[in-house]
Amino acid sequence: MINQHSHKIQSRFASKVAVLLSCVTLTTFTATTVAIAQTAEPKATASILNVKGELVGTATFAQTPLGVTVSLKVQNLAKGEHMVHVHEYGKCDAPDFKTSGNHFDPEDKDDEHDHEHMHNKHEEGKHKPTGDLPNIIVKQDGTGSLNAILPELTLGSGNNSLLKQGGTSIMIHAGADGKSTMPKVDYKTRIACGVIKP
Ligand SMILES: [Cu+2]
Known part of the structure; x- marks a missing residue:
């Protein structure tokens, strides 16, 4: 007991x-x-696939006080200079990647009511979409890397976020400045795409 x-x-x-x-x-x-x-710092990543669905690159994004840093590494791409942009939707449907939409340029959307401002911007011809990155140079061995910053974008909330509702994507094109890296392929052709995810 x-x-x-x-x-x-x-x-x-x-x-x-x-x-x-x-x-x-x-x-x-x-x-x-x-x-x-x-x-x-909030981070995001994108696995970049070519039209056949093969992994050809990885991008990582990090928030800093100066904007979003982008670190891009690619492999198995055609040698030469390729345009790289953030596109406006988080969709990458092969083979044409059209579902990714146009260049991500949230400022233009905010300014839509301001016709005079828009007109001036276009007249000057200086406006670069806010999601445009420098071209990436792919070496003979098919690899390349790029480090850049997107000063007007964020990984936080709001219109300018890479993680906004509907998402965004990172796109690699066949060439740059009118020159293609691939025979018989227009330089603007979308060759690889990755959805940007938290
Ligand atoms: Cu593009």
Whole structure:
């Protein structure tokens, strides 16, 4: 009888300790998670596939106070200079990748009501879509890399986000400046595409 009683007390005590411990663990865990979420830069990635669905590149994106940094690495592409853009939808349906839409250029959408401003911009011919990146140079061995920054874009919320509703994608074209890297293929042809994901 005494033994049973003390056992009961012991197990009650043990379960109280267990609850207490799990509370402490949970609190520590939550605090750590919040701290990491507050200090870590939001990141995104894209796996870039060619028209056959083969992986030909990877892009990683990170938020900095100056904008979104882009690190792009490619392989098995035609040697030469290729245009690279962020496109306006998070869709990459082969073979033409048309579902990715046009160049991502959220500023133009905001300015749509401002016809005079738009007109001037086009007259000057200086406006570059905000999602346009420098061209990537692919070497003889089919590899290439590019590091760039998109100062007007974000991985946060709002119109200018690469992670906006409907997503965005990163597109590689067959060539640049009127020159194609592939015979009988127009330089503007979309040859590889990756959906940008958190
Ligand atoms: Cu493009």
